[in-house]
Amino acid sequence: MSRSSSGDSTQLSAAELAAKIHARELSSEEVTRAHLDRIAEVDGEYNAFLHVAPEAALAAARVVDASLAAGAEPASALAGVPLALKDVFTTTDMPTTCASKILEGWMSPYDATVTAKLRAAGIPILGKTNMDEFAMGSSTENSAYGPTRNPWDTTRIPGGSGGGSAAALASHQAPLAIGTDTGGSIRQPAAVTATVGTKPTYGTVSRYGLVACASSLDQGGPCGRTVLDTALLHEVIAGHDPRDSTSRDVPIPAVVAAAREGARADLAGVKVGVVRELHSDSYQPGVLASFDAAVAVLKDLGAEVIEVSCPHFEYGLPSYYLVMPSEVSSNLARFDAMRYGLRAGDDGTHSADQVMALTRAAGFGPEVKRRIMLGTYALSAGYYDAYYGQALKVRTLIAQDFDRAYEQVDVLVSPTSPFTPWKLGEKVDDPLAMYLSDLCTLPTNLAGHPAMSVPSGLSVDDGMPVGLQIMAPAFADDRLYRVGAAYEAARGPIA
Known part of the structure; x- marks a missing residue:
């Protein structure tokens, strides 16, 4: 994997960069410029970015520097630290394409709430990152603008749908990133790139301006290279938003305090549940070995580890792949x-219906079309109750499994993904094989609960990154950060 030069600011964590910027040991402008230079140097190899905005990023950095020079307090704990934004959040100064030809070049008239929060926090936005089209996929191979490559091995996928954000972090092109998670699209890319990603509790990060894939499942969230960095970003983007009808007006847990506490404390008194249904002989042996080693570390930290059963998790995949395509x-x-967007066949010889059909045929990629057709069928007359209705019942049973499990334990753990990153092209013609990579992550989306992936080392099978998934009850996101930071500190650096 290509690395930055020793001593370069692109090597520092976001927390370290923020401390140096706020102490005026480094300027936000020079840190932002260093990352822009890094993007120019290496992104041709990785294709993590769909759009880079050097002028806007540097202008935002200069505003931070001027404010600090005038003696003002930093706008946030991350003021001046640059970030990569998944190209599914609207931005007024950059195109929002969702990696689709149907939105190629589209400029939004408004910023997403997450975008606005980043700007208000003084965080320069380096650009928009690549993704599976409309966030549908597990490999970032479904982008209309070419696949993103994994910085650990450029012949392999970086996960999906947020592979661009994860690859930008892993290749030191950005110290922070924003992703979205519908069935694992933050956590699975984090696992296969040795980065950290959190799916917050549904409704605690605004979806206003997040281009919808599946509205009851989509959740924006923070991505970083450390648990603390991810917690710091979580606090910036979380909070109630009256413009989002699904936003919850509840206090945001003290995730930064939890991360700091976890990094310097053991886990005595914490009960950890290993989910029996998310530990299968069908998983890659190196993934299971890494997970078992991670559980041993949690025990060494003083956690009480017990096995719990969530019997309806085995129906999570078919339930998800009915609910999600329907939405x-x-x-x-x-x-x-x-x-707005693409218009094909608009030559005066076609009806509006024909223009619509031609546009959707030309603008949507194969995976998007597949899911639209699956969902339309599941919602059609005569099939709604048999498919979509049944899937909603299973969704309720999965939520009940979680509730019973959390009566016994504080957090649940599993591998983040059953597999390490596979070779580019290996599964593009086998959608079911691709969907299986979401086995461990999608139950939390169906329940609306928070979950995190933290690196758990490299697989003995192929030397590729593996992730440990930590899950918690709704609105208990701070538990993720306490356990994740404690494990991260005890685990030590990833090779």
């Missing part, structure tokens, strides 16, 4: 060639 079918109906 996709509804949400993507807005891309009709009438109001």
